[in-house]
Amino acid sequence: MQAAIRFPDISPELFSISIFGAEFALRWYALSYIVGIIIGWRLVVMATRRPAIWAGNTPVMHPDQVEDLATWVILGVVLGGRLGFVLFYQPGYYLANPGEILMVWQGGMSFHGGLLGVITACVLWSWRQGIAWLSVADVLCMATPVGLFLGRVANFINGELWGRPTDLPWGVIFPGAAAQDCAGQVAGFCARHPSQLYEALLEGLILGGVLIYLAFRRRALARVGLITGLFFTGYGLARFAVEFVRQPDAQFVSPGNPLGLAWHVNGWGLTMGQILCLPMIAFGVYMIVRARRRAA
Incomplete structure (x- = not known):
């Protein structure tokens, strides 16, 4: 019999309450956003209170400016993440149903869209404050993996964004008809890669640990652009690798394209x-080279 791990019996909702006949629930995914932003905010504040880790022993901003920056970042994450999902993954559907574009409570967020949103917010906020945007980007990139880790763990708890079928002993039997619909399966259960946890480990725990260590112990923030370059490169490589075992987006799957490749030639391509x-x-490699040359 194939070895596999049963999905833990954890509700996607921490609790729900009824107010005047309407149900309000706090979900793990929403909590991951809240806690990730709070921890990231505190990490940035800690960095601004340590002049020795910055170029010229001068922090790029004051601790009291971080709260204002956090507001811009939240708007960038939510608006960018939603619009990115709409444009990158289901443009046809939302073009036909424009009224649903802002219905974020129905699900559907894109990391890459959220990243573009945060970059836009960072540039605009820095311009308004008269601060070098790349130094602000460095400290934000240092704090971002915390939110990525929590968000991917929440994805796992929700039983969503699971991976492709696998016979490896750590494959997880996710609940639901969609998760158990494995091509070629005759009987029994369908175990899948827990790709959410792979991403939590690579994009969150490992990448975050490296960036925080370099920022606080190796003065990486003194090399403007280095942390940004390492984050973009590290996240890009981690996500690129995990995509090989991640279940493809349904809108890209077809009888002639079972792997759900967005671009392919003769069965070979990319998601x-x-x-x-x-x-x-x-971009990340460019920023790393640029930062090293400027520091030389």
């Missing part, structure tokens, strides 16, 4: 996630 990661990796 949408991998396509979006390529410019991230290229």
Whole structure:
């Protein structure tokens, strides 16, 4: 019999309450956003209170400015994440149903869209404050993996964004008809890669640990652009790799394209996630080289 791990019996909702006949619930995914932003905010505040880790021993901003920056970042994450999902993954559907574009409570957020939203917010906020945007980007990139880790763990708890079928002993039997619909399965259960946890480990725990260590112990923030470059490269490579075992987006799957490749030739190609990661990796490598040359 195939070895596999049964999905833990955890409700996607921490609790729900009824107010005047309407149900309000706090979900793990929403909590991950809240806690991730709070921890990220505190990390940025800690960095601004340590002049020695910055270029010229001068923090790029004051601790009391971080709260205002956090507001801009939240707007960038939510608006960018939603619009990115609409444009990158289901443009046809939302073009036909424009009234649903802002219905974020129905689900559907894109990391790459959220990233573009945060970059836009960072540039605009820095311009308004008269601060070098790349230094602000460095400290934000240092804090971002915390939210990525929590968000991917929440994806796992929700039983969503699971991976492709696998016979590896750590495959997880996710609940639901969609998760158990494995091509070629005759009988029994369908175990899948827990790709959410792969991403939590690579994009969150490992990448975050490296960036925080370099920022606080190796003065990486003193090399403007280095942390940004490492984040873009690290995330891009991690996501690109995990895409090989991640279940493809349903809208890209067809009888002639069972792997759900957004671009392919003779069965070989790339998923949408991998396509979006390529410019991230290229930009990250450029920023790393640029920062090292300026520091030389």
